[in-house]
Amino acid sequence: MNEVKWNDRFNIGVEGIDKAHRRLFSIVSKLISLNEDETKQQHACREGIKYFKNYTTKHFAEEEAYMKSIGYADYDIHKSLHDNMRDKTLPALEQELEEQDYSVKSVQHFLGICVGWLNGHIMIEDHAITGKTTKKWVHQGSENEMASLEKAISQALDKLFRVKAQVISEHYSGEDFSSGKALCYRLTYTCADAKRPLLVYLIYGENMILSMLSETLDQPVKKVDKTVISAVKIISQRFMDCLSCHFILPTRHQLQKVDMLTFAQVARLFAIEKQYPPYSLLFSTEKKDYFAFCVKN
Numbered sequence: 001m002n003e004v005k006w007n008d009r010f011n012i013g014v015e016g017i018d019k020a021h022r023r024l025f026s027i028v029s030k031l032i033s034l035n036e037d038e039t040k041q042q043h044a045c046r047e048g049i050k051y052f053k054n055y056t057t058k059h060f061a062e063e064e065a066y067m068k069s070i071g072y073a074d075y076d077i078h079k080s081l082h083d084n085m086r087d088k089t090l091p092a093l094e095q096e097l098e099e100q101d102y103s104v105k106s107v108q109h110f111l112g113i114c115v116g117w118l119n120g121h122i123m124i125e126d127h128a129i130t131g132k133t134t135k136k137w138v139h140q141g142s143e144n145e146m147a148s149l150e151k152a153i154s155q156a157l158d159k160l161f162r163v164k165a166q167v168i169s170e171h172y173s174g175e176d177f178s179s180g181k182a183l184c185y186r187l188t189y190t191c192a193d194a195k196r197p198l199l200v201y202l203i204y205g206e207n208m209i210l211s212m213l214s215e216t217l218d219q220p221v222k223k224v225d226k227t228v229i230s231a232v233k234i235i236s237q238r239f240m241d242c243l244s245c246h247f248i249l250p251t252r253h254q255l256q257k258v259d260m261l262t263f264a265q266v267a268r269l270f271a272i273e274k275q276y277p278p279y280s281l282l283f284s285t286e287k288k289d290y291f292a293f294c295v296k297n
Contacts, residue, residue: 092168116175174270205289
C-alpha cells in the first residue's frame with residue numbers, strides 16, 4: 001500500500017463530516033509514507049498513530065452529535081460501531097504495536113485494518129445518514145447473547161487451537177487482517193422448517209493454524225498444503241460441535257457441507273450483501289494472529 005487517496009465518492013454531503021473524513025485519509029497517507037522512511041519510522045509512527053486515534057475519537061463525537069441533531073433513526077447501532085472501534089479494535093491494535101515495538105510490519109497491519117474499516121464504514125453506514133445508501137448492520141444479538149457467544153468461542157479456540165483470544169470487534173465486515181493469508185471455511189447447515197440454510201464462516205489467520213499444527217505434530221509446519229487444509233476442515237467441524245449447545249446453532253440444524261473459500265471470495269460476500277451477518281466477530285490471539293466468526297441466515 002503506497003498511498004490512500006481521497007475520492008469524492010466518499011462524500012456524504014455534510015461538509016463537517018466530509019472534511020473530517022478527508023483529514024483521516026490524509027493522516028493515514030502520511031503514516032504510510034513515514035512507515036517507509038527508516039530514519040523516522042518508529043518515533044514518527046508512534047506519534048502519528050496517537051494523533052490518528054485522538055482525531056478519530058473527536059470525529060466520532062462530532063458525527064454522533066450531528067446524527068442526534070437530525071434525529072437519525074439508527075443512531076444507536078451507528079454509535080455502537082464507533083464504540084466498538086474506539087474501545088476494542090484500536091486498543092487491541094495499539095497493544096500489538098507496542099508488543100512489536102512499532103515495527104514496519106505491525107504498522108502496516110494497523111493501517112490496513114484502519115483503511116479497510118474507514119472505507120466500509122463511510123461508504124455504507126455514513127452514507128446511510130444522508131440516505132445515499134442503506135445501512136448494513138440491521139440486527140445484532142442482545143448484550144447477553146453476544147457475551148455468551150464470545151465466551152463460547154474463546155473457550156473453543158483454547159480447547160482446539162490452544163490459543164487465548166479476545167474480541168477486538170463485534171462488527172467485523174470483511175477487513176483483510178492477514179494480507180490475504182487466511183484459511184476460510186463456510187459450513188452450511190440446513191433445517192427442515194427453515195427456508196434458507198444457516199451459513200457459518202470461520203476465517204483463520206495462517207500463522208495461528210501453522211503454529212497449532214506444529215505443536216500438535218511436534219515438528220515445524222511451515223506452509224499450507226492439502227494436509228493442512230484437510231486437517232483444519234475437520235477441526236472446524238469440531239469447533240462448531242463445541243458450540244452446538246449454544247443458541248447460535250440449534251440442534252435441529254444438520255451440517256450439509258464444508259467449503260473452503262479464498263479470502264477474496266469472503267471479502268466479496270461482504271461487499272455484495274445488502275446486510276452484514278447478524279453475528280460477525282473478530283478475535284485477536286496470543287499467536288499474534290486473528291480469527292473471524294460470522295453467521296448468516
